[in-house]
Amino acid sequence: MTDITSNNTFLxxxxxxxxxxxxxxxxxxxxEINPGCLGRLLALFIGMSSLLYALGLLNFSVETLDLxxxxxxxxxRQLISSINDLLQGS
Structure with missing residues (x-):
C-alpha cells in the first residue's frame, strides 16, 4: 500500500x-507563481526526476523481464555478428 501512495505522490x-x-x-x-529562468530549470529538473522515480517504482514481473x-x-547477437562480418570483409 505504501508503494502505491509514494508512487502517486511522486507522480x-x-x-x-x-x-x-x-x-x-x-x-x-x-x-502568484513567477519563476525566473533558473526557477524554471529547477522545476523542470525536479519534475523530470520525480516522474522518473515514480516510473522506477513500478513493479515488473520476473516473466516480463525474462521475456x-x-x-x-x-x-x-545477430547485429554484432553482421558488424564483425562487415569489418572483417573490408
Missing amino acids: ITGIVFITIAVIGQSKLAFI LKTSLTEPI
Whole structure:
C-alpha cells in the first residue's frame, strides 16, 4: 500500500513541477507563481526526476523481464555478428 501512495505522490509532484516549468508566470487563486529562468530549470529538473522515480517504482514481473531478455539477446547477437562480418570483409 505504501508503494502505491509514494508512487502517486511522486507522480503528482512531477506533474505539478513540470506544469510550473512549462507555464511559468501564472496566478493561482491568491498565489502568484513567477519563476525566473533558473526557477524554471529547477522545476523542470525536479519534475523530470520525480516522474522518473515514480516510473522506477513500478513493479515488473520476473516473466516480463525474462521475456524481454530473451527477445533482445538474439537480435543483438545477430547485429554484432553482421558488424564483425562487415569489418572483417573490408
